[in-house]
Amino acid sequence: MGRDEAIEAIKRVVGPKGYIEAEADMKPYTEGWIVTHKGRSPLVVRPAGTEEVAAVVKICADAKLPITPQGGHTGLCGGATPTGGILLSLNRMNRIREIDPVNYTMTVDAGCVLEELQKAADAADRYFPLSLAAEGSCTIGGNLSTNAGGTNTLRYGNARDLCFGIEVVLPDGTVWDGLKRLRKDNTGYDLRGMFMGAEGTLGIITGAVLKLYPKPRQIAATWLAVPGAAAALELLSRARAASGDSVETFEFIPREAVEMYLRHIPQAADPLATKYPFYVLMEIATFAAEGVDVTALTEALLEKAAEDGLVTDATIAQSEAQRDKLWHIRESLPEASRREGRAVHLDMAVPIAKLPDFYARAPQIAEKICPGARAWGFGHFGDGNLHYAVRPPAGMAHPDFMEKHGKPMEYAMLDLVAELKGSFSAEHGIGFEKLADMTRYKAPVELRLMKSLKASLDPDGIMNPGKVLG
């Protein structure tokens, strides 16, 4: 079957509601949140269910027509940017198939928006803890395919850890129903795990069984000032021990990030009257309504930490509205950062004990490459992942900085990450943006295993070509 014939056949399978071919209407699908992520596609296909996805993939397999899967299109590495084949959006597949409160699971279509899943779990008196600033748009299929992290990874793990089973359409159109709701299943290789972080290069996730938790009954949200990364690390360690490992969030935010937030975000407000060099947004939450008072526990923890010089100031949210205000700062930082202008951006992780080392050495390295460059990062300190950026010195234009110093700066930072046994991409994935980093930093044996897996599942290379492995 030729390409044109295949496209006509796909249109017949999904019907008029299931595709878009006018170029102007395709823009939300071909242009991403990052302005440089612009792709092209002859057809955006929006199947209504798994059977339609399978029929579309079968046609593509016969015609060797490439497919780029897409969820909410919030990915930051260009994984969902189409490269000439069809763009397959899961956004019509947004049904919650079943909530099982006794089994603490939820079975859902892959196109469900994350925030809708959080709300559905909440309505069933349960909790789905995956949380990230893009949760109003990103989908669970995208979250699993990028193995998303977010602000609660410290306690609950990544998307991969919150999933018991998946349903996948393989590159030849076969449907694998792996929607298991089991906590124990020792029957061979972890096939589910292969698709976590595969970014659509091994198949299309159409459904998932998600892990639920009891709803937290008490939450203490605190905005606190700390003298530096080493003090933050010690505080985290104490907070985990004092709370019975109930630290839900531990986000590190330097003053520069707060200034950036105040510069770019409407209704931005500084939570503390005095300015400090570093802050932490910490939440401790318990599933038990009684027996422990998390606010009293947090106050006691902070009092002792202040005596020991680990905390210099703090405010504990007294209401849900105050808590929202604290979160507004953290959740606005990606948008504020985008508005700030082009920079060297890293989504790096190191073992958390190495964070102070990284935080001390990275600016010194940046200074050697470009004197005056502004190097700092914010983010998921509790799991070792910072969104670290190096920006031009005052007076230097962003494009000039990037042209002259962009690549050397990025590699110098990532070499430090590698030296500290970290990761060059902690939660955003590879897409097409980080292909060169894969070759530079991934072990050859890992690349060889990944390539052989790809070749065995997708011998014609139709699933999201040009992503992850190139």
Ligand SMILES: Cc1cc2nc3c(=O)[nH]c(=O)nc-3n(C[C@H](O)[C@H](O)[C@H](O)COP(=O)(O)OP(=O)(O)OC[C@H]3O[C@@H](n4cnc5c(N)ncnc54)[C@H](O)[C@@H]3O)c2cc1C
């Ligand atoms: C403001 C902002 C904040 C963010 N914060 C975080 C954060 O804290 N933590 C974090 O991890 N990420 C974060 N991200 C990145 C992004 O939201 C996540 O990567 C998210 O998981 C992507 O989901 P999506 O549905 O938008 O996927 P898309 O962008 O549509 O796709 C991402 C990748 O997954 C593939 N894919 C999508 N759906 C499927 C499917 N059903 N089957 C197979 N492959 C599929 C695509 O082909 C692509 O390769 C943030 C993004 C923004 C814009």
